[in-house]
Amino acid sequence: MERVDHLAHERNKSEFDVDAMKIVWAGSPHAFELSDRISKLVASDPGFRKDNRTMLSRKDLFKNTLRKAAYAWKTIVDLHLSEEEAAKLRFYVDEPAYTDLHWGMFVPAIKGQGTDEQQQKWLPLAYKMQIIGCYAQTELGHGSNVQGLETTATFDPQTDEFIIHSPTLTSSKWWPGGLGKVATHAIAYARLIVGGRDYGVNGFIVQLRSLEDHSPLPGITVGDIGMKFGNGAYNTMDNGVLQFDHVRIPRDQMLMRVSQVTREGKYKQSDVPRQLVYGTMVYVRQTIVADASCALSRAVCIATRYSAVRRQFGSQNGGPETQVIDYKTQQSRLFPLLASAYAFRFIGEWLKWLYTDVTQRLQANDFSTLPEAHACTAGLKSLTTTATADGIEECRKLCGGHGYLCSSGLPELFAVYVPACTYEGDNTVLLLQVARFLMKTVSQLGVKKPVGTIGYMTRVDHLMQCRCGVQRAEDWLNPSALLEAFEARAARMSVACAQNLSNFDNPEEGFAELSADLVEAAVAHCQLIIVSKFIEKLQQEIPGKGVKQQLEVLCNIYTLFLLHKHQGDFLSTGCITPKHASLANDQLRSLYSQVRPNAIALVDAFNYTDHFLGSILGCYDGNVYPKLYEAAWEDPLNDSVVPDGYHQYIRPLLKQQIRTARL
Ligand SMILES: CCCCCCCCCCCCCC(=O)SCCNC(=O)CCNC(=O)[C@H](O)C(C)(C)COP(=O)(O)OP(=O)(O)OC[C@H]1O[C@@H](n2cnc3c(N)ncnc32)[C@H](O)[C@@H]1OP(=O)(O)O
Ligand SMILES: Cc1cc2nc3c(=O)[nH]c(=O)nc-3n(C[C@H](O)[C@H](O)[C@H](O)COP(=O)(O)OP(=O)(O)OC[C@H]3O[C@@H](n4cnc5c(N)ncnc54)[C@H](O)[C@@H]3O)c2cc1C
Structure with a gap:
């Protein structure tokens, strides 16, 4: 039977070359080919089936994981997979296992x-x-x-x-x-x-x-x-x-x-610094940042496809109801997450570059960039995992009641993902490390020139007093206006913390007392890094019809959404006025309308197989209702019409009610 694509009308609306975007998302043609081939290999092998996981007892679940890990290893050996291919295969098997720690931390x-x-x-x-x-x-x-x-x-x-x-x-x-x-x-x-x-x-x-x-x-x-x-x-x-x-x-x-x-x-x-004992954590934090975009994009793919399938209210003359993706409230919750998934993808790529660079320098006994690498990996790990865990939960809510079903894939995705906010460093503890780095940088201004991601502090005098030049909503599309607003906010929050700290005789006491403010300053600094690297990415040549334009829209959504969400910071530090904040919001609404026709194509660009997504709501063809209906009957509770326990617990109850009624 021919499969009907219930989302075809959505795909036809897209205004860019999806295949070219797939390559941008993957990182290169080679990375795309590798991911595509290995994900299909895993999806087509029944040995890697995963749809029954939530119904197994712990012992059966664990034994099944052992079986899968052994089967994955056999596949790797039998097919002579390279190290790179083997890592991809483990990724697409998509089941936390002891092998993650063996390859990811022990080695x-x-x-x-x-x-x-x-x-x-x-x-x-x-x-x-x-x-x-x-x-x-x-x-x-x-x-x-x-x-x-x-x-x-x-x-x-x-x-x-x-x-x-x-x-x-x-x-x-x-x-x-x-x-x-x-x-x-x-x-x-x-x-x-x-x-x-x-x-x-x-x-x-x-x-x-x-x-x-x-x-x-x-x-x-x-x-x-x-x-x-x-x-x-x-x-x-x-x-x-x-x-x-x-x-x-x-x-x-x-x-x-x-x-x-x-x-x-x-x-x-x-001769190497003692902090290298912590080196494995720096490495893993960097991989966790890259992984955040994978988890968030999965949830976003599910919520976006389902939002285009789901209809509620608004039927005119007996016609179809409104697709929920057309509600502005749905867009204002969903599209910033779509934009975040892309932003995290690019920051993950950049962080990988930074990590490789610092590793090469360490080998040549140059330890100068280690503090920055520690601050970046710690801060970005914290920021991206918090946003991803919150984002997966938001996607579940965006799918209404059906999002709460295990067959939506979202409850399990959230449960697997949420410890990322704790492992490899509690997210607040890590932001405090960034704050220490920021306070050190501010205290050394004029003595040591800040470079790299903290380079904006060289212009601190300007950033402390600059005024936002935005006059019309479209002015917020200017990358320099956006960057300056984010730099000014980050610099002012750090300088304010440093000034407050100087009022304490004991710096450690001051640091503890002001730690909540310091964490906010660290968040502002890390958001600036993500925004600036997204903008930098768009300064490169990006091939493919309409691809760069779509990425520009996403970059602006990501940035203006952050500005809107944290407008308290921007206003209280005097970086923008209420008028600027209101113009930013106007621009954001208009960007949501631009992304709407491309939303399905933008999640198709992740190139996820239905097996990897593991979600009825997110399946490629959008044929959600028949699949939900079928899946319900596969639940072990439906094995018998009358449940086990009826004679013991339900029948006596009903009998008793009959007697009471007769009284
Ligand atoms: C593809 C593969 C996938 C793999 C995925 C794997 C699966 C994942 C599955 C899940 C797996 C989960 C697995 C797991 O969960 S494994 C367990 C992970 N555990 C943690 O992450 C613990 C978190 N705690 C710490 O890291 C430290 O104790 C902190 C940092 C909090 C304080 O520490 P401490 O009290 O000792 O330090 P200090 O504050 O006096 O600072 C001293 C100086 O050191 C510098 N400093 C501090 N840290 C670093 C650093 N790292 N690199 C370079 N420098 C560093 C610091 O800037 C300061 O510099 P300076 O100011 O003096 O110049
Ligand atoms: C699923 C999972 C897998 C893990 N895998 C491994 C592994 O393979 N190997 C391994 O060694 N470890 C592993 N861990 C442990 C993990 O690394 C730690 O749980 C993590 O580092 C947090 O430390 P903690 O549990 O001591 O939290 P705590 O430090 O006790 O945190 C509790 C609370 O105190 C706050 N807090 C703590 N210190 C401060 C401070 N200085 N200032 C302000 N607030 C503070 C935190 O923000 C948090 O809110 C794993 C953990 C989980 C959940």
């Missing part, structure tokens, strides 16, 4: 913090999955405060070993993904104690389980920490608890790139 930690010899020894085993690793940093008592970790690694010069020990209940490792049931090895973070002196936290490679029968090694107590938020969702992951009871490991299993302990028990610090 990068050895690469970033191990010496050449350590890499030569451990990486080949990890690459072939002959060992499976996790990243065991967080403890029951401490996650954010890494310096507060309690696990100890005490050097024993007699045996040339470290003794890894959990001295308290609160020092139990708690949360590491893959630890609970699978990992054979961990990078465990512990306080390095040499000759009775505490040298702070460092990473150690510790074997946890036998490679023969998977039983925990002597001195190791390990298990899963229990069910987490939502059905299915992150419960495919075995986040674990781990205690060490005087576990001995050879000295050469301390990751020794940053500091070393010699055979004689001497501690040595390399």
